[in-house]
Amino acid sequence: MNLLTQNSKLKKTSKSLGLRVFNFGIPAYKSASGKLTCPFADACVKFCYAKKGAYIWSNVQPAFEKRYQLSKTDDFVNIMNQEIAKKRPDYVRVHDSGDYYSRAYLDKWLAVAIHNPHVRFYSYTNCVEMLKNANLPDNYDIIFSDSGKQKHLIDETKDRHTRIFHSHSKLISTGYVDASNIDLMATKWFNKTNKVGLIFH
Numbered sequence: 001m002n003l004l005t006q007n008s009k010l011k012k013t014s015k016s017l018g019l020r021v022f023n024f025g026i027p028a029y030k031s032a033s034g035k036l037t038c039p040f041a042d043a044c045v046k047f048c049y050a051k052k053g054a055y056i057w058s059n060v061q062p063a064f065e066k067r068y069q070l071s072k073t074d075d076f077v078n079i080m081n082q083e084i085a086k087k088r089p090d091y092v093r094v095h096d097s098g099d100y101y102s103r104a105y106l107d108k109w110l111a112v113a114i115h116n117p118h119v120r121f122y123s124y125t126n127c128v129e130m131l132k133n134a135n136l137p138d139n140y141d142i143i144f145s146d147s148g149k150q151k152h153l154i155d156e157t158k159d160r161h162t163r164i165f166h167s168h169s170k171l172i173s174t175g176y177v178d179a180s181n182i183d184l185m186a187t188k189w190f191n192k193t194n195k196v197g198l199i200f201h
Contacts, residue, residue, distance in 0.1 A: 001070065004023070004084070010023050012181065016182055017182070022087055022091070022093070024094055026097060027064045028097045071108070072105070076108050077108050080108075081112060090120065092120075092122075095125070099125055106131075110134065110135075110136065117137070118139075122141040122142070124143045124162065125142055125143070126147075126148025126149065127148075128148070128153040128159075160194040171199065177196060177197060180199040
């Protein structure tokens, strides 16, 4: 099973920065069996890019489902460690589709990060409370999405967070850093502010 892949944005990011940036995705919002994979999604469901385009091709959806099923097993950490050794990423975006559907699942990713201190991991997430109560290793970064059910828990003065804009000029004028094209601009390693701007397409 191909666990770490590259969507078009991460291919562009990798090429622009000369880095190996991969992503791991599970089904957007719900699994095939109806289990919520984005438990705190709200307004974002309406414009979720992972619910359209290549993400819903018939050959793509089963791969997301297989990764989701694997993520629920006790073997997930070891298998992901093997995949990282094989693909040799510099950065891993956890979830270009899906979110942390349970604390046990989040803990598996934190274990993967601790096992691979030379790799940097990052996620956009709507699971604000869960992540605020997690002890993240230094090689893990979280960007809170501003359109989930827990957005009221985001402290925009301190927490790294997103805001959606309709124009680049508005994004820049409000002090946000544009991560629309180069995904790593969302992270603490490339963006020294806590403001991540994304342009709505």
